[in-house]
Amino acid sequence: MNAVWDWGSGIVDWAVANWSHPGDGERGVWPLLVEHARLAYVSILIGLALALPLGLACVRWTRLYPPVLTGVNVLYAVPSIALFFLMLPYTGFSDWTAIVPLALYTLVILLPNVVDGLRQVPEHVRQAAIAMGFGPMRRLLTVETPVALPVIIAGLRVASVATISMVSVASLVGLGGLGQLILSEGFRRQFDAPIVVGIVLTVLLAFATDALLVLTQRLLTPWARRDGRRGKRRHRATVPAGEATAADAGTDPTQTADSGNGARPWTS
């Protein structure tokens, strides 16, 4: 019991001692955490910025979707380490070396969610919007996208957690935020305090981000909050992105499989 306690307090002591090194050349835990969050958030936002128009286009021109989805899936098959190294000649050791691949990877989850979300807008709602006199663009932006929002945010939650976890890999090219604690401090020096601190802070960051997204969804989609039994089921269902959304909407099972496949590699 004592040994465990000593080990634990040793790790906390290490984290406190190394929290930041103002003026010092060495980087502390806090700056690495900030870098980690920055790399993850910028990647996710860029991913979303790409997935939205791409998804809208795939819904508008349905024939576009299969090849685009295949492309995104194949891209995901490229190992992340390889992609980071491939980026080096172009972006050097800047943040972009990590951000570009990470943003592209988010598409494998975000794109199917945007497409499924838009497709699950009930036909009678779409028809009513046309009949009320919405132009195509206005309809997409003020009716279809808001109605698709719960599904899109569900995808965003999975993509965020996955991206936060994957940022660490970028430490192999000298980026990667908390990953650097694990790789350079811990692994190379055979020292477990930085590894544990790195893991715990990564998990906490993922958890906080997820909580933030849940809150965002509550604020943006008050209408999707259902009271009663149905509500509870729906609420739980939003956690696993692809499956839940498609099943909720009662869309056809092949779409479910698409997004399911997309989500799986991230979670394993």
Place this chain on the structure above:
Amino acid sequence: MITFEGAAKHYPDGTVAVAGLDLTVESGRTTVFVGPSGSGKTTSLRMVNRMVEPTSGKVLVDGRDVRSQNPAQLRRSIGYVIQQAGLFPHRTVRDNIATVPLLLGRGRGRARARAAELMDLVGLEPSQAKRYPHQLSGGQQQRVGVARALAADPPVLLMDEPFSAVDPVVRTGLQDELLRLQAELRKTVVLVTHDIDEAVRVGDRIAVFRPGGELAQYDTPERLLTHPVDDFVESFIGYDRGVRRLAFFPANHLSLREDVVLDDQDTVERALNTVDTAGEPWALVVDQRRLPLGWVAADRLRREPSGVELGRLDLTAYGHTFDVERDSLRAALDAAVLSPAGRAVGVDGDGRVLGVVSQADLGGAIWSVSG
């Protein structure tokens, strides 16, 4: 006025949705497009607001070709009620209703004030303004759908199977509501349905479509029921069209018998005298306010002690009554058929008995109107 001039819709695969429709929809009346599925009634309706473009011919609203107008702007000037309501799930009831005023650029405040007026008009509680559609029942959702369609006060209202997604009781209520609204607003309403009873109930004029997108008959409900032009229309209307037609004749011409209506304080002896004099096998017992209590048979009276008051006897249930001033011959006939005495009880607006009518007398009345 809406005019279809040889309006046709052919799809590239050879399917004919509408095969050249010539029809004039009168202003301020309710015109119903009815027919089985695949008869082109919805397609024809959607030509009016350009949700479907005819492949030949044209559609004019008040003499103006709809294709001369921008589709989005045209649609804002034509109300549209869709099956299942088609409400926007992410907008409150109030904002759903305010949709078209907002699209037309009227301010949010004005649009919401207008929404409040319409909620009142269609019978929604002000407390429901900030609810979301999924918190309402099917019938309430459809009321919101109607309010949304009327928000910009369009002269034309298109209704595509508006009441088909709700249960029969709610449907009847919504049909009544439509009749009430229409009596007040006098819009040019075009309503699509596959239910001939609904068509007869709400329509001033009915257009029956046959499969293949042809117009089979365009007439008033009464003419349609009395003079179907061919076998298709006749079979579509149904085998009981003769009985249904009775809905167009008021019951107030019926001669009701008052002599066999007895007070609950009358004695059995007095009742026997009455039925024997009248030659009637049944008498109706009413209370002091003339509300019906039940039937008593002449045979039964003979077995009871002569001094007993009628109110003390076990009476036979009187079934349902018909309102002499408001109901039709059809309702009177229905009441008579369902009555254990074979006689219908006619009441006034307060449910007080005015008299009774036998199936035989009803037969005479029906005979006299069906010439």
